[in-house]
Amino acid sequence: xxxxxxxxxxxxxxxxxxxxxxxxxxxxxxxxxxxxxxxxxxxxxxxxxxxxxxxxxxxxxxxxxxxxxxxxxxxxxxxxxxxxxxxxxxxxxxxxxxxxxxxxxxxxxxxxxxxxxxxxxxxxxxxxxxxxxxxxxxxxxxxxxxxxxxxxxxxxxxxxxxxxxxxxxxxxxxxxxxxxxxxxxxxxxxxxxxxxxxxxxxxxxxxxxxxxxxxxxx
DNA sequence: CACCAGGCAAGTA
DNA sequence: TACTTGCATGGT
Numbered sequence: 001x002x003x004x005x006x007x008x009x010x011x012x013x014x015x016x017x018x019x020x021x022x023x024x025x026x027x028x029x030x031x032x033x034x035x036x037x038x039x040x041x042x043x044x045x046x047x048x049x050x051x052x053x054x055x056x057x058x059x060x061x062x063x064x065x066x067x068x069x070x071x072x073x074x075x076x077x078x079x080x081x082x083x084x085x086x087x088x089x090x091x092x093x094x095x096x097x098x099x100x101x102x103x104x105x106x107x108x109x110x111x112x113x114x115x116x117x118x119x120x121x122x123x124x125x126x127x128x129x130x131x132x133x134x135x136x137x138x139x140x141x142x143x144x145x146x147x148x149x150x151x152x153x154x155x156x157x158x159x160x161x162x163x164x165x166x167x168x169x170x171x172x173x174x175x176x177x178x179x180x181x182x183x184x185x186x187x188x189x190x191x192x193x194x195x196x197x198x199x200x201x202x203x204x205x206x207x208x209x210x211x212x213x214x215x216x217x218x
Numbered sequence: 219c220a221c222c223a224g225g226c227a228a229g230t231a
Numbered sequence: 232t233a234c235t236t237g238c239a240t241g242g243t
Contacts, residue, residue: 036224038225040223040224041226042223042225042238043223043241044222044223044224045224046242047223050240050241079240081239081240082223082238082240082241083225083226083240084238084240086226086238087238090226126227128226129225130225130226146224148225149223149225189224190224193224197224202222203222
């Protein structure tokens with residue numbers, strides 16, 4: 001392993017020792033991961049979990065449930081997640097693609113080769129790289145690293161990424177320097193989110209009590 | 219009150 | 232290619 005890989009591994013171990021395993025994604029099925037991945041776009045998870053609870057209570061948290069639900073009714077059930085008209089359409093777009101190309105089987109999509117499945121997901125309007133990778137890693141157990149706003153913030157503050165860089169650049173930091181193991185990528189991303197939510201807020205550039213330190217000593 | 223939250227697409231120059 | 236804007240609720 002190279003020096004960047006060692007540095008990433010050190011950070012991972014510090015976070016894992018501090019927070020423990022996160023056991024992501026918080027969901028009961030692959031479909032629920034997919035729904036959550038869309039609903040959490042630029043949105044606090046608290047608001048998303050309320051929307052998912054409504055879908056569960058209404059009995060539509062299944063592929064056929066979503067497929068048969070009019071988009072207007074779906075939008076009404078996910079209001080708490082914000083951007084509800086947009087997200088209802090995006091979920092419908094995903095369901096439509098899976099119906100058209102995989103006979104309504106999310107499992108069939110997830111059984112495809114990783115980068116083929118990724119390309120299919122990215123053809124859907126409303127599914128960008130983070131949403132696609134979240135579904136592939138957390139619903140499909142594929143070894144791909146999920147990058148989000150927190151990843152950029154934490155790793156730029158520790159001088160492992162530039163202040164601003166694109167998705168692929170950030171993803172390559174991890175995938176070019178760590179073994180491609182789904183379990184590692186799963187826990188690492190979850191630990192980054194945990195760390196950022198607890199210590200690495202936008203307004204707190206020093207992050208004094210963070211286990212990674214307030215500067216880039218790690 | 220302002221700001222933020224596990225993005226993405228479409229429009230403009 | 233490189234900005235800018237719309238989408239929207241709910242907690243701090």
